[in-house]
Amino acid sequence: MAFQKPSIPKGTRDFSPAxxxxxxxxxxxxxxxxxxxGYQPIETPAMxxxxxxxxxxxxxxxxxxxxxxxxxxxxxxxxxxxxDKKNSQxxxxxxxxxxxxxxxxxxxxxxxVQHQNEISFPFKRYQIQPVWRADRPxxxxxxEFFQCDADVIGNNALLNEVxxxxxxxxxxxxxxxxxVTKLNNRKILSGIAEIIGQAxxxxxxxxxxxxxxxxGLDNVNQELLSKDIPQEAVDQLQPIILLSGSxxxxxxxxxxxxxxxxxxxxxxxxxxxxMDYLQLFNLQNEVELDLTLARGLNYYTGTIFxxxxxxxxIGSICGGGRYDDLTGIFGLKDVSGxxxxxxxxxxxxxxxxxxxxxxxxxxxxxxxxxxxxxxEEAYCLPLLAKLRQSGINSEIYPEAAKMKKQMKYANxxxxxxxxxxxxxxxxxxxxxxxxxxxxxxxxLTAEELLTLMAE
RNA sequence: GUGAUUGUAGCUCAGUAGGUUAGAGCGCUGGAUUGUGGUUCCAGAGGUCGCGGGUUCGACCCCCGUCUUUCACCCCA
Numbered sequence: 001m002a003f004q005k006p007s008i009p010k011g012t013r014d015f016s017p018a019x020x021x022x023x024x025x026x027x028x029x030x031x032x033x034x035x036x037x038g039y040q041p042i043e044t045p046a047m048x049x050x051x052x053x054x055x056x057x058x059x060x061x062x063x064x065x066x067x068x069x070x071x072x073x074x075x076x077x078x079x080x081x082x083x084d085k086k087n088s089q090x091x092x093x094x095x096x097x098x099x100x101x102x103x104x105x106x107x108x109x110x111x112x113v114q115h116q117n118e119i120s121f122p123f124k125r126y127q128i129q130p131v132w133r134a135d136r137p138x139x140x141x142x143x144e145f146f147q148c149d150a151d152v153i154g155n156n157a158l159l160n161e162v163x164x165x166x167x168x169x170x171x172x173x174x175x176x177x178x179x180v181t182k183l184n185n186r187k188i189l190s191g192i193a194e195i196i197g198q199a200x201x202x203x204x205x206x207x208x209x210x211x212x213x214x215x216g217l218d219n220v221n222q223e224l225l226s227k228d229i230p231q232e233a234v235d236q237l238q239p240i241i242l243l244s245g246s247x248x249x250x251x252x253x254x255x256x257x258x259x260x261x262x263x264x265x266x267x268x269x270x271x272x273x274x275m276d277y278l279q280l281f282n283l284q285n286e287v288e289l290d291l292t293l294a295r296g297l298n299y300y301t302g303t304i305f306x307x308x309x310x311x312x313x314i315g316s317i318c319g320g321g322r323y324d325d326l327t328g329i330f331g332l333k334d335v336s337g338x339x340x341x342x343x344x345x346x347x348x349x350x351x352x353x354x355x356x357x358x359x360x361x362x363x364x365x366x367x368x369x370x371x372x373x374x375x376e377e378a379y380c381l382p383l384l385a386k387l388r389q390s391g392i393n394s395e396i397y398p399e400a401a402k403m404k405k406q407m408k409y410a411n412x413x414x415x416x417x418x419x420x421x422x423x424x425x426x427x428x429x430x431x432x433x434x435x436x437x438x439x440x441x442x443x444l445t446a447e448e449l450l451t452l453m454a455e
Numbered sequence: 456g457u458g459a460u461u462g463u464a465g466c467u468c469a470g471u472a473g474g475u476u477a478g479a480g481c482g483c484u485g486g487a488u489u490g491u492g493g494u495u496c497c498a499g500a501g502g503u504c505g506c507g508g509g510u511u512c513g514a515c516c517c518c519c520g521u522c523u524u525u526c527a528c529c530c531c532a
């Protein structure tokens with residue numbers, strides 16, 4: 001019989017039980033800190049109406065949206081003329097009205113507007129769900145990946161930004177990943193663009209500046225020129241791009257340079273307030289002002305965040321920012337929000353590379369019962385039930401297979417303890433407990449097993 | 456979307472200037488060990504050499520297409 005070779009779409013992955021234990025450790029850790037900071041969970045559908053998603057992520061983002069074909073005879077309403085034109089853009093709008101979510105922020109904004117009467121502000125929500133992008137996969141880049149978002153919406157205070165920095169610090173400290181948190185402010189970037197007389201070119205300018213680390217100053221300047229930014233404006237930009245020193249030194253110099261830009265000064269004072277706040281905390285990881293930090297998403301209006309692992313080269317593992325009017329497009333004005341998104345799949349890759357997972361995963365089996373037959377089953381099963389009632393992960397082999405096979409099964413699952421109860425043990429009212437790591441065995445009563453395992 | 460790159464057993468990889476039956480290690484199954492895994496020894500199963508087409512007497516190998524992998528660009532978690 002002809003068969004089909006099993007496969008999954010490009011850029012997607014299966015996760016084995018061993019990998020899921022590790023991933024759940026990441027999700028559980030992140031979730032724990034979200035909850036500790038007062039965030040509440042929500043979920044939204046995998047698919048959204050395309051009208052909700054389109055136009056929110058820039059031109060590039062629209063291209064990367066996975067679109068879902070309409071149900072039924074989706075071509076029946078399309079005219080011959082339309083088909084002949086072979087214009088994908090106009091045609092997709094006719095045959096597809098749903099798409100897979102591209103991030104969690106835009107669906108969240110939609111959620112807030114739609115449920116505004118049930119929500120009291122400020123609303124702090126967290127959301128851990130997969131998102132999809134029709135990108136070409138490469139290192140640390142997948143077409144399906146999980147984001148872990150925490151956002152505060154309906155409040156302008158900069159303390160929200162400060163708390164997000166703390167949240168980032170405590171999560172990565174807990175995960176044992178060394179990081180640097182980079183901060184910038186869209187208003188400062190606007191001020192820079194304004195001061196050099198290129199306010200309308202802000203996107204091009206920030207995208208080019210963002211590449212400084214990667215391609216160097218000369219190439220950045222070349223890219224700026226290629227975007228029709230005049231030489232004199234590029235020259236004017238040089239001292240700002242090359243600004244160095246401590247954060248306070250940078251801010252002082254910027255204050256001078258942006259003295260004529262109202263919006264620029266606003267951005268600087270926001271940054272100063274955040275930095276002052278951060279003095280109050282004993283953060284474990286570095287926080288720095290990075291003027292070359294741009295963040296592609298064009299709905300950010302204030303602070304922008306990006307987190308990089310210092311010991312692994314993989315791009316940013318967390319990013320976010322403040323958006324002043326994301327809900328406006330859905331009809332709710334003057335609601336500002338700020339949030340961050342942890343890239344779980346990249347964090348997974350980082351933790352794998354660093355191998356900093358805890359030794360014992362609480363989600364796996366702790367005690368395994370060897371099955372010797374019906375009589376022994378009758379003796380073991382009540383004890384097994386008791387263990388489970390006491391919250392101890394335990395299992396029994398489903399049939400009286402050869403002991404070697406059963407031991408091999410326990411070994412393969414890395415189960416630390418094996419309980420052996422055959423005829424002899426039943427008669428004595430005891431059991432043999434084998435420590436699979438040391439190989440040592442000892443006789444115990446059922447009671448002793450329960451107390452020992454509960455420790 | 457652009458430019459490269461990869462594909463041989465479940466996994467990691469050898470291999471042939473195009474020429475009869477394609478190999479190893481690990482894993483798997485069975486046995487040595489009828490109540491002991493992880494170590495040792497022995498045996499065994501498992502492959503349309505990514506898929507489709509072409510060149511050739513003959514293709515796993517050469518050519519074209521396609522899918523997939525990895526990487527860079529664009530962009531981004």
